[in-house]
Amino acid sequence: MDTDLPGERISVRDTFGIDSPLVVNGFRERTEHVPDVDESYRFNPDVTLAVLAGFAHNRRILVQGLHGTGKSSHIEQVAARLNWPCVRVNLDGHLSRLDLVGKDAVVLREGKQVTEFCEGIVPWALRGPVALVLDEYDAGRPDVMFVIQRLLERDGRFTLLDRNLVLRPHPAFRLFATANTVGLGNLNGLYHGTQRLNQAQLDRWDVVASLNYLPPExxxxxxxxxxPALADDAGRALVAAMVAVAGLTRAGFRAGDLSTVMSPRTVITWAENSGIFGDPALAFRLSFANKCDEAEHPVLAEYFQRCFDRELEQPVPLAATA
Incomplete structure (x- = not known):
């Protein structure tokens, strides 16, 4: 892996559209691990500056927010514009300590089976200029979380006990994480599988940024x-109504009227499905309403009627058609 340090000077104002005189270093050349640039991505100024601080000053950055707000994408898109290699690891329940650290494996050498140590993703990332992003950080298993805790120290040295080896991080190694909660567990019922985080570990994150839903415009x-098929006047009016419905679901969730919220990702899916089915009402039911409790459907129908000025026809039960 390339061991060069980032030396390309990049203007935050010109590159990210943020009114800031900051200039950060990035890489001149792109590699296979640099994310693709999404030209349509919109950067939240505060979160972008926090992520840039992680890249520029080697700070440990935790981005917290509700699902669908683009937490992981935000880090990836900053990395893409800095030409910084970026690798995401999802801390699901199947990811073990051995996956992170490494394990002995049987390999074929010169026609013979031999046992050798195969490094996990953490030692691999530590050796090069890599931004390691830990997705679903608050869903990690306890044994996995304590592996990560050592990376959060100031020097970040990592010990491979299996090889009696201490790894020093590459100067351009960076560590980020995303989480739906702030380490308090599944308080509102939205995020089953999340854990209460060790507060001593949570305290090791240098910056905790919060990414909320974007303004409607x-x-x-x-x-x-x-x-882009909706990029005309009629399409814009349709999308504006969809975003208005999404805003009502978020207000309804905060008021306790709904058990879930419509994320920007769901709004995009709804818009795409409207083109497929030719009916925004049917697409709304298939994209979001059917994910909600049946008792909440009248509330959703009211939201739809208020924004589209038409009734949300409910599907006819199968028993009624028999």
Missing amino acids: EEIAIVLARV
Whole structure:
């Protein structure tokens, strides 16, 4: 892996559209691990500056927020514009300590089976200029979390007990994480499988940034960029109504009227499905309403009627058609 340090000077104002005089270092050349640039991505100024601080000053950055707000994508898109290699690891329940650290494996050498140590993703990332992003950080298993805790120390040295080896991080190694909660577990019932985080470990993150849903105009612009078929006056009006419905679901969730919220990702899916089915009402049911409790459907129908000025026809039960 390339061991060069980032030396390309990149203007934050010109590259990210943020009113800031900051200039950060990035890489001149792209490699296979640099994410693709999404030209339609909209950057949240505060979160972008926090992520840039992680890249520029080697700070440990945790980005927290509800699902669908683009936490992981935000880090990836910053890395893409800095030409910084970036690798995401999802801390699901199947990821073990051995997956992170490494394990002995039987391999074929010169026609013979031999046992040798195969490094996990953490030692591999530590050796090069890599931004390691730990997705679903608050869903990690306890044994996995204590492996990560050592990476959060100031020097970040990592000990491979299996090889009696201490690894020093590459100067351009960076560590990020994303989480739906702030380490308090599944308080609102939205995120089953999340854990209460060790507060001593949570305290080791240098910066905790919160990424909320975008203002309506920006969300409309993102949906139109992702679904260019709606980039006319009629399409914009349709997307504006969809974003308005999404805003009502978020307000309803905060008020306790709904058990879930419509994320920007779901709005984009709804817009795409409207083109497939030719009916925004049917697409709304298939994209979001059917994910909600049946008792909440009247509330969703009211939201739809208020934004589209038409009734949300409910599907006829099978028993009624028999």
